Amino acid sequence: MNDCVKEKILIVDDTPANIDVLGGILSRDYDICVAISGHMALDIVNSGEIPDLILLDIMMPEMDGYEVARLLKANQNTNHIPIIFVTAKVEDEDEAAGFEMGAVDYIRKPVNAPITLARIKSQLELKRYRDQLSWMVKEKSHKVKHSQQALVKEKKKRIQVQGDLKNTSEQAHKNQAYFRELFMNSPYGIVLIGRDKKILNSNKSFSDLFGYAHSDIVLNDFPTSSPQERTREKIKDLVQKALAGRTGKTETECRHKKGYTIQVSALAYPIKIDDVVQAVFIFFEDITQRKLFEQKLHHQAFHDVLTGIANRRYFTEQLDTFLSMQKKNLSFRFAVLLIDLDRFKNVNDSLGHQAGDQLLKMVAEKIKVCLRNNDLFARLGGDEFAILLSDADSDDQISTIAERITKAAASPFIINGQEVRISASIGVVNQTLKYDKADSLIRDADLAMYHAKDSGKAQFQFFSSRMHESALMCLTIETELRKALERDELVLYFQPIINIKSKVLEGFEALIRWRHPHRGMVQPGQFISIAEETGLILPIGDWVIQEGCRRLIELKQKTSQPLTMNLNVSIKQFLQNDFTVKLKREISKAGLSPQDIKLEFTESLLMEHTQQALKKLYVLRDLGVKLAIDDFGTGYSSLSYLQKFPIDQIKIDRSFINAMEKQKESCEIVKSILALANSLNLSTVAEGVETQLQLEQLLNFSCGSAQGYFIAKPMPWESLQRLYSKSRSFLAK
Ligand code: C2E
Ligand code: CA
Ligand code: CA
Numbered sequence: 001m002n003d004c005v006k007e008k009i010l011i012v013d014d015t016p017a018n019i020d021v022l023g024g025i026l027s028r029d030y031d032i033c034v035a036i037s038g039h040m041a042l043d044i045v046n047s048g049e050i051p052d053l054i055l056l057d058i059m060m061p062e063m064d065g066y067e068v069a070r071l072l073k074a075n076q077n078t079n080h081i082p083i084i085f086v087t088a089k090v091e092d093e094d095e096a097a098g099f100e101m102g103a104v105d106y107i108r109k110p111v112n113a114p115i116t117l118a119r120i121k122s123q124l125e126l127k128r129y130r131d132q133l134s135w136m137v138k139e140k141s142h143k144v145k146h147s148q149q150a151l152v153k154e155k156k157k158r159i160q161v162q163g164d165l166k167n168t169s170e171q172a173h174k175n176q177a178y179f180r181e182l183f184m185n186s187p188y189g190i191v192l193i194g195r196d197k198k199i200l201n202s203n204k205s206f207s208d209l210f211g212y213a214h215s216d217i218v219l220n221d222f223p224t225s226s227p228q229e230r231t232r233e234k235i236k237d238l239v240q241k242a243l244a245g246r247t248g249k250t251e252t253e254c255r256h257k258k259g260y261t262i263q264v265s266a267l268a269y270p271i272k273i274d275d276v277v278q279a280v281f282i283f284f285e286d287i288t289q290r291k292l293f294e295q296k297l298h299h300q301a302f303h304d305v306l307t308g309i310a311n312r313r314y315f316t317e318q319l320d321t322f323l324s325m326q327k328k329n330l331s332f333r334f335a336v337l338l339i340d341l342d343r344f345k346n347v348n349d350s351l352g353h354q355a356g357d358q359l360l361k362m363v364a365e366k367i368k369v370c371l372r373n374n375d376l377f378a379r380l381g382g383d384e385f386a387i388l389l390s391d392a393d394s395d396d397q398i399s400t401i402a403e404r405i406t407k408a409a410a411s412p413f414i415i416n417g418q419e420v421r422i423s424a425s426i427g428v429v430n431q432t433l434k435y436d437k438a439d440s441l442i443r444d445a446d447l448a449m450y451h452a453k454d455s456g457k458a459q460f461q462f463f464s465s466r467m468h469e470s471a472l473m474c475l476t477i478e479t480e481l482r483k484a485l486e487r488d489e490l491v492l493y494f495q496p497i498i499n500i501k502s503k504v505l506e507g508f509e510a511l512i513r514w515r516h517p518h519r520g521m522v523q524p525g526q527f528i529s530i531a532e533e534t535g536l537i538l539p540i541g542d543w544v545i546q547e548g549c550r551r552l553i554e555l556k557q558k559t560s561q562p563l564t565m566n567l568n569v570s571i572k573q574f575l576q577n578d579f580t581v582k583l584k585r586e587i588s589k590a591g592l593s594p595q596d597i598k599l600e601f602t603e604s605l606l607m608e609h610t611q612q613a614l615k616k617l618y619v620l621r622d623l624g625v626k627l628a629i630d631d632f633g634t635g636y637s638s639l640s641y642l643q644k645f646p647i648d649q650i651k652i653d654r655s656f657i658n659a660m661e662k663q664k665e666s667c668e669i670v671k672s673i674l675a676l677a678n679s680l681n682l683s684t685v686a687e688g689v690e691t692q693l694q695l696e697q698l699l700n701f702s703c704g705s706a707q708g709y710f711i712a713k714p715m716p717w718e719s720l721q722r723l724y725s726k727s728r729s730f731l732a733k
Helices: 016-026 038-046 065-074 092-100 113-153 158-185 204-210 229-243 288-302 312-328 344-351 353-369 395-410 438-454 465-486 528-534 537-556 571-575 579-590 603-608 610-623 654-659 664-679 692-700 717-726
Strands: 008-012 031-035 053-057 083-087 103-108 189-194 199-202 248-255 261-273 276-286 334-342 376-381 384-390 413-415 418-420 423-429 460-462 490-499 505-516 520-522 564-568 597-602 626-632 649-652 683-686
Touching: 008 016, 008 038, 016 031, 016 113, 031 038, 038 053, 038 065, 053 065, 053 113, 065 083, 065 092, 083 092, 083 113, 092 103, 103 113, 103 248, 113 158, 113 261, 113 276, 113 288, 189 204, 204 261, 204 276, 229 248, 229 261, 229 276, 261 288, 288 312, 312 334, 312 376, 312 384, 312 438, 334 395, 334 438, 344 353, 344 418, 344 610, 353 376, 353 384, 353 395, 353 413, 384 395, 395 423, 395 460, 423 438, 438 460, 438 465, 465 505, 465 528, 465 537, 490 537, 490 717, 505 537, 528 537, 537 564, 537 571, 537 579, 537 597, 564 626, 571 579, 571 603, 571 610, 579 610, 597 603, 603 610, 603 626, 610 626, 649 664, 654 664, 664 683, 664 692
Parallel strands: 008 031, 008 053, 053 083, 083 103, 423 460, 505 564, 564 597, 597 626, 626 649, 649 683
Antiparallel strands: 189 199, 189 276, 248 261, 261 276, 334 384, 334 423, 376 384, 413 418, 490 505, 505 520
């Protein structure tokens, strides 16, 4: 083979994208020609353009790869071209069928560049050796035949013949030497096996590969070096096939004389002289490195790099297998647990990604301990894990494991010397029979997990079809909510906030309502969270700001009294890049000043997005708008952050005010919140004041302002206008 001439590879595939991929991998080293059907491939080959190797797709319309291979093998001019099948089919039977058809190797789709190149390279190398060998064998027999004829024919011309004979035997002698050289020094371990299946010869590489000296190699016990029955069988089959005239290849595990295992590929092919199989060559190649590489690739494809446990792909594949096993055996029981960590994002944002990664690893370790050996544990991505519990017989048993996991997740973790606490919410699917696909089962486990989160986190929930209905309801609300914006169905209600001491009206909190054409007035509790999840909160939030500003300026035009408008702001809305810009624009467009607007945030917004939130809050304060913490006391009982944020007001959650009359404890809590706020110079509003007594108590505790049904319920714009024109003091009845 001339080094300068590239070897020619014919790619046969009906899918252009596949051709592109293979062409991309090979075009640098090889001369590529392409056929997009079996017929086209045969035309090319029969036209005399014989490639050195063919990459053949199996699944093609009209004529599949097997048929192409069969026709090529049936033709004397083309039966020597090595064929590698490129296929997504991976069953053993398929492989066997392929080798039966004369394939020399398989490449699996999606193709992997290094493996493809390595396989093609080794096949081409093999082909070169084989070409040389068969050329020599042919040449030798041809020469011998020729010289015999010459002997008979030219008996009388002895003198001349003697000369000829000398030349011929010299040539034969030379060829023999070439052959011996090639055989003995081949980098492949080669054995030559006779028709009686006894080893006739073996080369040095063979001895090196298996550690056996030539004299050790016992014929009828071939391969001596293999400890496994399966390997023996494979090699025996190979020899049998080759003796019957067919080429075969296998990959198998063998043992070196010193005891360690090696991975080898074995290629057997018949040596035919005058169309009769005379012997069989087996070429052995050490593929241990390649196998290791493949194993590594395989591991990478199915495992999560960070935690070392299975990944989503492996999990769904396993789950699909379980589902189909269950279809065959209805008593086969299993369950799926989907785990999502609560507040993980908080750790990631505040302590950094490295700490987050470390936490994930530690959580994975802790959960692993709660499981049995045959349970499959996987990381689906982010802070989401999943478990496939095999032999999950009873719900009690599943509950016990789920409880164990929630407990383990809730116990403290030490990261960089710091104690970190999180928890886990788990969704469980135990009725697995109704599912056909992993995806739909995981979706339901996810739904159950969200219910666990909604019910207060750090717990588990079994999936029930009721959850589906509520999810469906959410979906309907979502579609309708999109239309609500366009159709102008959203309205703002306004709830007065008064100064407790003077009873003077200070302003209003704008509370959204949805005037639904069929459902009537829909409260925000039924649609705000959906709006947040779907991102609809962004246009809705924009509208609230615009509408709130517009209504406030209308009121201000009626009175010289200072009034503020409280607007509720959700996390997504607040985190928008242009939130401050938009807010500023709306305020000035309405003709208000920023001090007229008070934004209400929840504690969680501040806690979960600390750095980002902090920066933005300062920008807002510099702009001049007032900032209040809503539902104070329900989120993080840590009060230290109050000093960190540039806030003006806290709104004490309704639940504390509500409990004041009955529980002394709540009184104490309200008192201490107020004391703290006063010491930090923050103004205070008590939410949900429903009785005279509550109002009096709050006055005693020096709470600044109040809002609640006792003062006034949230009201539509029309009622507000009417009320406002009657009296300034809402309590002066
Ligand atoms: P919130 O910000 O805590 O609003 C106060 C809620 O308490 C309002 O419920 C109000 O009607 C209710 N309320 C006021 N006084 C009393 C009382 O004396 N007793 C009782 N039991 N309840 C009282 P609403 O209007 O249903 O709003 C619920 C939540 O929806 C709000 O809680 C707020 O988080 C959210 N929300 C309302 N409007 C908006 C909005 O425009 N944007 C955003 N992002 N969220 C909003
Ligand atoms: Ca509020
Ligand atoms: Ca509130």
